[in-house]
Amino acid sequence: MKFLGKYLKDYKKESIFAPLFKMLEAIFELLVPLVMASIIDVGIANRDRDYVIHMCLLLTLFAILGLAFAITAQYFAAKAAIYTASKMRADLFHRIMDMSAASHGSVGTSALTTRITSDINQIQSGINMFLRLFLRSPFIVFGAMIMALIVDVKSTLIFVIVIALLGLVVYGITKSTLPIFSRIQKKMERVFLAVGENLEGARVIRAFGNQDQQKQAFGTQTEDLYADQMRAGKVSALLNPITYVIVNLGVVAVIWFGSTQVDMGILAKGQVVALVNYMSQILVELIKLANLIVVLMRAYASVTRVEQIMEMPYDERTYVTETQKASEADAVSYEQVSFAYPQAGEMAIRDIDFKVPDHGTVGIIGGTGSGKSTVLHLLNHMYDASKGKVLIYGKDVRSYKENELTKIVGLVPQRGVLFHGSIRDNIRFGREDITDDMIATAVHAAQADNVIESKEHGLDEEILQDARNLSGGQRQRLMIARALAGQPKILVLDDSASALDVATDAALRKAIRGLPWHPTTFIVSQRASSVMEADQILVMEDGCIVGKGKHEDLLRDNAIYQEIYYSQFPKDEKEQNS
């Protein structure tokens, strides 16, 4: 709650005025039964038309003032709720943007999406309802009781019994439905996740003819959710009938008791009507209170979930101070590096040891899951190595600031994305120092000239959501251009030419070799043709480097390299060709 208080602190005025105006509205509401009673007992009883008209005008004034106060309260409550939610959403977004890869991986994209959308909406509704009702409803319940006390002390006992019974029923029902509601929230998250995955993977599902299985799995999940919703609905459905029965019994008791009082000349008829009205007001407010409790509990759960993300450590990576002269060493060195992903028991890579001189090219080849991408995740310090050291220009990567590393290492990830916006904006990607000439050089080297030419607006062509107006190969080339545009000293292509045809792939490698600033280049690929010209090839298997050297040496001595190479260039073909 301290967390929420931090946000509401900025809306002190609204947080005070909203309940205050709601209380003012409540005062008028509490006065209405008294005025009604005097209309009946004084105006109608004495056939005093003027009195009735005056009192009716007074009621109209109460209604207008009540409405004005209610609207003002709603304005302040909505303002505090909307601004708090917007600020929290913005802060959460910033927090997610600054999240380390490890934290991001441990929470997961779909959970983060739910927190920034539905959880923040729950918090917004909770704040809005809380500010309007947390004072008003108890105020009306106790106020109506006190007014009843003013009208007739003896009838108050009926009110006490009715309020106690209503309180018990509301408490019992809320207590038994709350755990069901929190289960529903969790199941709803799972349904959202399934919807998201199915929509994103719609094409894959169709391509594999997997629609029926997906429909069935989704059906099971929604049935499960439906069962809980029905359970909660059945229990909640008891609230109205039970409370109405109690209140109506109370009303009967008030009328019965009131009529005996009227007969004895202690109470007037209008006063009995006022008591009945107070009884109804109590009922309405207790039901509102029950709803408020449910909304607040849900909002509380959402606050906890959002807080959990906001409180995550900013950066779990470690940083060291090192002053070694950068230019004196190799561009990249891995010294006996091992690494296990957070929450994974096993090391994904073990004892990785190699050096790359400045301007050198390294090819990394190996089967799927052999650890190729993981080796590169440590190069730009996305994760801390579990053991050993990664050095860039002789300095531990942990001694570089994050923005220094992103300038030095230009990365084309295996599963990169382009964003909605122009091609130019995607290539420049917010880096103001990148000139149009640098973009042109990058586009040319990335073999993306014809991508730009094929678009009506060239570099200003809009990339649509999910880059659906680009082919897989076009996307890859633009992502390579984006990495090259900043002219990084180290270029990392993580299986990022897989959608290019062999000729374009070869032209790309040639263009990279001809780049004027000669970046040190890493090429990860499953294709032997993509890495065979590298100065050094690392062959990976099961998280380890099992071969290191030039193509000719590996082809002669390394069984795994031979296996990969000959599976792509069968011996017979080669012999026939030669």
Ligand SMILES: Nc1ncnc2c1ncn2[C@@H]1O[C@H](COP(=O)(O)OP(=O)(O)OP(=O)(O)O)[C@@H](O)[C@H]1O
């Ligand atoms: N974020 C992650 N969290 C946990 N384990 C991971 C993560 N990423 C990869 N791994 C595991 O680490 C191992 C190495 O994966 P990596 O992606 O480095 O392989 P790869 O050689 O690049 O494979 P591919 O050629 O299929 O891309 C695999 O066993 C994989 O399951």
